[in-house]
Amino acid sequence: MKKYTEMNHEELLALKKELDKEFEEIKAQGLALDMSRGKPSNAQLELSMEMMDVLKGDSDLKCETGVDCRNYGVIDGIPEAKRLLGEMSEVDPEHIIIYGNSSLNVMFDSIARSMTQGVMGNTPWCKLDKVKFLCPVPGYDRHFKITEFFGIEMINVPMTPQGPDMDMVEKLVSEDAAIKGIWCVPKYSNPQGYTYSKETVERFARLKPAAPDFRIYWDNAYSIHHLYDDNQDFLVEILGECAKAGNPDLVYKFTSTSKVSFPGSGIAAVAASKANLDDFRKYMQVQTIGHDKLNQLRHVRFFKDLDGLHAHMRKHADILRPKFELVLDTLDKELSGLGIGEWTKPHGGYFISFDSLDGCAKAIVARAKEAGVILTGAGATYPYGKDPKDSNIRIAPSFPTLEDLGKAAQVFVLCVKLVSVEKLLG
Numbered sequence: 001m002k003k004y005t006e007m008n009h010e011e012l013l014a015l016k017k018e019l020d021k022e023f024e025e026i027k028a029q030g031l032a033l034d035m036s037r038g039k040p041s042n043a044q045l046e047l048s049m050e051m052m053d054v055l056k057g058d059s060d061l062k063c064e065t066g067v068d069c070r071n072y073g074v075i076d077g078i079p080e081a082k083r084l085l086g087e088m089s090e091v092d093p094e095h096i097i098i099y100g101n102s103s104l105n106v107m108f109d110s111i112a113r114s115m116t117q118g119v120m121g122n123t124p125w126c127k128l129d130k131v132k133f134l135c136p137v138p139g140y141d142r143h144f145k146i147t148e149f150f151g152i153e154m155i156n157v158p159m160t161p162q163g164p165d166m167d168m169v170e171k172l173v174s175e176d177a178a179i180k181g182i183w184c185v186p187k188y189s190n191p192q193g194y195t196y197s198k199e200t201v202e203r204f205a206r207l208k209p210a211a212p213d214f215r216i217y218w219d220n221a222y223s224i225h226h227l228y229d230d231n232q233d234f235l236v237e238i239l240g241e242c243a244k245a246g247n248p249d250l251v252y253k254f255t256s257t258s259k260v261s262f263p264g265s266g267i268a269a270v271a272a273s274k275a276n277l278d279d280f281r282k283y284m285q286v287q288t289i290g291h292d293k294l295n296q297l298r299h300v301r302f303f304k305d306l307d308g309l310h311a312h313m314r315k316h317a318d319i320l321r322p323k324f325e326l327v328l329d330t331l332d333k334e335l336s337g338l339g340i341g342e343w344t345k346p347h348g349g350y351f352i353s354f355d356s357l358d359g360c361a362k363a364i365v366a367r368a369k370e371a372g373v374i375l376t377g378a379g380a381t382y383p384y385g386k387d388p389k390d391s392n393i394r395i396a397p398s399f400p401t402l403e404d405l406g407k408a409a410q411v412f413v414l415c416v417k418l419v420s421v422e423k424l425l426g
């Protein structure tokens, strides 16, 4: 098939007529499909159901140091949970604090704490005229919502397949003391599925920020979420790298079991230097008497160790892989060579990132909705919901069944074709 961008007016008009007809036919099917959020499917949730049975009325509910997990006590996590999440985060358990059910909540708290209390003795951000954050784009909408909520100015930094544009990051953080942080999803990034290269991680660890309270918000949400056994991305461990570079306090590393066990009912953790963790603890001691230790116990007894986690993630991958491949095959078959879109081919994580012709993303999402397919809102992958090129769309293949996903992918490619033709016709 000829590139759309090389077609003349008549050819485009004829194509539009055909596509309009196809669109009306698909619309008439009255589909109601959702590809908007990165939620595990029911089949994936079923994988963890045995976890509900590991704690029973007659179970021993003491953690390994003998503390009764039914009662108050142990504010920053039972030792076996620190070990499990430590293994998952590739850090020593003493560099871990276990939190509650959501890592996003811990990120929100970290910004809130920096705002009102300051970072390790520095001026609270709320007392400064201006606070800025770097935002690799496209990125995770909920990160951007947090910084927007606190009135922090967000600066777009373009992503590359190796990670954020590090020349820009280095320059900005070394020149501007108002820049206090950067959002990073370093492995199987949301939405592109990119993993930061060794060089990128090393450059992050060696940053020389103008602000002493600058922190890298390293959200390693997809650390063990591979799609393939034999084709996995590798991410250099940042905490060790920062320590080696003489910057031990530069990073907060977040993780959770949300997409390992149950989203919203997993356990979250932070890994950081001792000085940073002491800062976290001071706040936490006022904030709570402790998190849900029974849930920590449940997770440890179910997964046991890193091998247990990996074995479990292979079962997730068996469910997710065909879904990614179905979407990627459809994009390849239907859109390759047409010059109207580009997309990523991740080895893990939860998303595929699609870039349309400039100025088409909103219209594609609107068309898909008209045909009964809900996509993540166009613009959501950018701070303030503003994609300057209106071209990026996040595809989340995890939730629908394979059958529904097949239909949704067909709707998507049709909408891309239709909107592109309309754009080219002007």
Ligand code: PMP
Pocket (backbone or CB within 6 Å): 038, 101, 102, 103, 104, 105, 140, 185, 190, 219, 221, 255, 256, 257, 258, 263, 264, 268
């Ligand atoms: N970080 C990223 C990059 C995510 O994609 C998600 C889930 N969509 C989260 C954090 C949320 O994690 P949690 O459930 O632990 O808050």
